[in-house]
Amino acid sequence: xxxxxxxxxxxxxxxxxxxxxxxxxxxxxxxxxxxxxxxxxxxxxxxxxxxxxxxxxxxxxxxxxxxxxxxxxxxxxxxxxxxxxxxxxxxxxxxxxxxxxxxxxxxxxxxxxxxxxxxxxxxxxxxxxxxxxxxxxxxxxxxxxxxxxxxxxxxxxxxxxxxxxxxxxxxxxxxxxxxxxxxxxxxxxxxxxxxxxxxxxxxxxxxxxxxxxxxxxxxxxxxxxxxxxxxxxxxxxxxxxxxxxxxxxxxxxxxxxxxxxxxxxxxxxxxxxxxxxxxxxxxxxxxxxxxxxxxxxxxxxxxxxxxxxxxxxxxxxxxxxxxxxxxxxxxxxxxxxxxxxxxxxxxxxxxxxxxxxxxxxxxxxxxxxxxxxxxxxxxxxxxxxxxxxxxxxxxxxxxxxxxxxxxxxxxxxxxxxxxxxxxxxxxxxxxxxxxxxxxxxxxxxxxxxxxxxxxxxxxxxxxxxxxxxxxxxxxxxxxxxxxxxxxxxxxxxxxxxxxxxxxxxxxxxxxxxxxxxxxxxxxxxxxxxxxxxxxxxxxxxxxxxxxxxxxxxxxxxxxxxxxxxxxxxxxxxxxxxxxxxxxxxxxxxxxxxxxxxxxxxxxxxxxxxxxxxxxxxxxxxxxxxxxxxxxxxxxxxxxxxxxxxxxxxxxxxxxxxxxxxxxxxxxxxxxxxxxxxxxxxxxxxxxxxxxxxxxxxxxx
Ligand code: ADP
Ligand code: MG
Numbered sequence: 001x002x003x004x005x006x007x008x009x010x011x012x013x014x015x016x017x018x019x020x021x022x023x024x025x026x027x028x029x030x031x032x033x034x035x036x037x038x039x040x041x042x043x044x045x046x047x048x049x050x051x052x053x054x055x056x057x058x059x060x061x062x063x064x065x066x067x068x069x070x071x072x073x074x075x076x077x078x079x080x081x082x083x084x085x086x087x088x089x090x091x092x093x094x095x096x097x098x099x100x101x102x103x104x105x106x107x108x109x110x111x112x113x114x115x116x117x118x119x120x121x122x123x124x125x126x127x128x129x130x131x132x133x134x135x136x137x138x139x140x141x142x143x144x145x146x147x148x149x150x151x152x153x154x155x156x157x158x159x160x161x162x163x164x165x166x167x168x169x170x171x172x173x174x175x176x177x178x179x180x181x182x183x184x185x186x187x188x189x190x191x192x193x194x195x196x197x198x199x200x201x202x203x204x205x206x207x208x209x210x211x212x213x214x215x216x217x218x219x220x221x222x223x224x225x226x227x228x229x230x231x232x233x234x235x236x237x238x239x240x241x242x243x244x245x246x247x248x249x250x251x252x253x254x255x256x257x258x259x260x261x262x263x264x265x266x267x268x269x270x271x272x273x274x275x276x277x278x279x280x281x282x283x284x285x286x287x288x289x290x291x292x293x294x295x296x297x298x299x300x301x302x303x304x305x306x307x308x309x310x311x312x313x314x315x316x317x318x319x320x321x322x323x324x325x326x327x328x329x330x331x332x333x334x335x336x337x338x339x340x341x342x343x344x345x346x347x348x349x350x351x352x353x354x355x356x357x358x359x360x361x362x363x364x365x366x367x368x369x370x371x372x373x374x375x376x377x378x379x380x381x382x383x384x385x386x387x388x389x390x391x392x393x394x395x396x397x398x399x400x401x402x403x404x405x406x407x408x409x410x411x412x413x414x415x416x417x418x419x420x421x422x423x424x425x426x427x428x429x430x431x432x433x434x435x436x437x438x439x440x441x442x443x444x445x446x447x448x449x450x451x452x453x454x455x456x457x458x459x460x461x462x463x464x465x466x467x468x469x470x471x472x473x474x475x476x477x478x479x480x481x482x483x484x485x486x487x488x489x490x491x492x493x494x495x496x497x498x499x500x501x502x503x504x505x506x507x508x509x510x511x512x513x514x515x516x517x518x519x520x521x522x523x524x525x526x527x528x529x530x531x532x533x534x535x536x537x538x539x540x541x542x543x544x545x546x547x548x549x550x551x552x553x554x555x556x557x558x559x560x561x562x563x564x565x566x567x568x569x570x571x572x573x574x575x576x577x578x579x580x581x582x583x584x585x586x587x588x589x590x591x592x593x594x595x596x597x598x599x600x601x602x603x604x605x606x607x608x609x610x611x612x613x614x615x616x617x618x619x620x621x622x623x624x625x626x627x628x629x630x631x632x633x634x635x636x637x638x639x640x641x642x643x644x645x646x647x648x649x650x651x652x653x654x655x656x657x658x659x660x661x662x663x664x665x666x667x668x669x670x671x672x673x674x675x676x677x678x679x680x681x682x683x684x685x686x687x688x689x690x691x692x693x694x695x696x697x698x699x700x
Pocket of ligand 2 (some may be wrong): 303304
């Protein structure tokens with residue numbers, strides 16, 4: 001009979017109520033199981049001993065053998081510190097305590113050989129070690145030491161209360177003693193065999209007490225794989241359950257609208273990626289499960305026509321469809337684009353936004369309810385309670401991150417059955433992250449731009465080259481092109497930013513005087529209608545230059561704009577730079593993006609600028625962004641729990657994640673309910689995990 005791993009940590013020998021409380025509050029360790037899963041941050045070599053004259057001024061952790069020769073107290077601003085002189089046969093250093101002095105003074109003896117361990121400081125011409133770990137040499141020798149001793153996560157409070165790394169190591173040893181180091185296997189034989197994974201017991205032993213670097217590496221791999229595997233299993237299962245439980249409308253036929261459009265009105269040859277994605281959507285819509293699909297495609301990759309052709313599938317089956325965009329400008333653009341196609345096919349379509357007049361609104365409401373209106377395009381206005389569809393079959397949401405999940409689900413309640421949902425986003429999310437954050441959505445990717453598009457030329461210029469940049473802008477304007485000049489706007493320095501914007505606007509006005517040049521300006525402090533008016537003037541080609549803060553970031557389409565100048569480019573994040581650059585390169589002309597900066601650049605800024613100059617691949621850029629910023633700052637990860645991983649790292653362990661997902665998928669393909677005997681161990685582990693909340697915090 002093995003020890004029950006759900007045993008409260010208080011019962012472990014050497015823990016006791018005080019330590020148990022601290023372990024719970026500081027590290028979230030409630031049970032034996034939690035303790036086993038406290039994985040080390042790193043490992044250090046405890047077989048190496050330094051002589052005092054070998055110490056380096058690099059603040060590294062070292063281990064020294066020597067004797068305390070004397071104690072003294074030194075008064076300081078507040079209280080006092082206890083200093084011990086510590087010698088070996090090569091020199092002298094100091095040990096220093098700011099707390100717990102009485103206890104230290106009473107328990108330590110002079111003239112006895114000790115092993116000290118800790119970080120050294122160079123202070124007043126001497127090495128010192130604050131709050132060292134100390135052990136009598138005789139005791140030290142009786143303990144097992146390895147070249148890779150685990151260093152565990154800790155907190156200041158734990159260290160202050162005497163729960164040092166040595167103590168944690170000791171209770172970990174105790175745990176392995178009590179459990180005899182035997183832990184139930186949690187992965188199937190076939191996975192273990194295929195990936196040559198260590199057994200669970202061996203992996204746990206070697207993660208805490210590595211026998212060799214090779215075994216440590218294998219232990220880490222096995223545990224990372226397991227962690228990611230069960231997360232993927234959970235996400236994929238969620239998706240499967242969703243599909244089997246939530247019936248959707250079935251669009252079972254491909255009909256006249258679709259065929260007529262495809263055969264007679266297709267304005268261009270679809271890219272292979274567009275065709276593939278349409279097939280994926282078609283398969284979803286043709287099944288009787290509700291579609292919940294995320295469509296990712298870089299700016300300009302041609303998501304709109306995919307949306308429209310999906311809508312045609314809905315109409316062919318007698319359903320209404322809607323397309324929702326985050327801003328008025330975008331909605332109008334979508335509406336105008338679709339209107340042209342709808343007219344050819346004799347399809348009814350309306351636009352509903354905040355500025356739709358009351359009479360128009362009423363008409364739309366009526367036609368929606370009686371089914372005369374087939375397509376509704378608009379903003380958040382679509383979500384109002386008054387908007388009722390007769391039979392909404394497909395809802396498409398553009399630029400996903402501007403809408404919350406709550407708003408998405410509002411659309412559901414406009415019907416008896418939830419409509420099929422297609423969410424489109426131009427913010428590429430690295431695959432690894434998408435797998436973890438959106439693992440329960442199906443994902444389609446348009447990873448190919450329409451043929452013949454000229455890549456945007458991107459350059460980095462320093463501020464002192466501004467005159468050359470102005471000259472270039474004039475040449476482009478002379479060719480009939482239009483230009484964006486964008487300034488950063490960051491909340492913390494809003495005032496300064498507006499000053500920069502206004503200064504910039506002035507100097508551009510001086511350089512490009514009327515009547516030869518017309519300039520628009522748009523920023524967040526303007527009224528919405530003034531903004532729209534200026535945007536409209538620019539879109540109609542009435543102005544040559546658009547000076548703006550980042551309000552133009554989302555979706556505006558002005559194909560004649562061929563130059564994007566980004567001021568203080570070092571202050572923008574990578575994904576924002578990429579989005580901004582996507583505003584140009586939409587026409588047939590060669591387009592340019594000019595990143596202006598000062599000379600002083602941080603390393604991260606340099607990487608961002610170099611990445612932009614080198615690459616136009618949104619996914620590649622997103623990967624770099626993820627590496628620079630970590631997952632915490634990337635959209636949508638906060639709630640997802642990808643940050644709560646115990647041992648795997650979403651960025652560094654990409655390969656392990658891919659394998660984990662692959663195996664989770666193939667197992668569920670073969671055996672969706674995990675009923676086969678060989679999958680019993682997986683089913684049990686999965687159930688166990690769902691039962692104990694603290695492990696299952698991964699997923700909300
Ligand atoms: P986005 O994915 O950014 O929404 P759009 O759907 O607005 O991209 O498409 C960008 C431009 O590319 C549009 O002018 C569109 O007509 C054009 N386009 C889309 N697909 C193709 C294609 N397969 N071949 C040529 N042009 C295309
Ligand atoms: Mg678009």
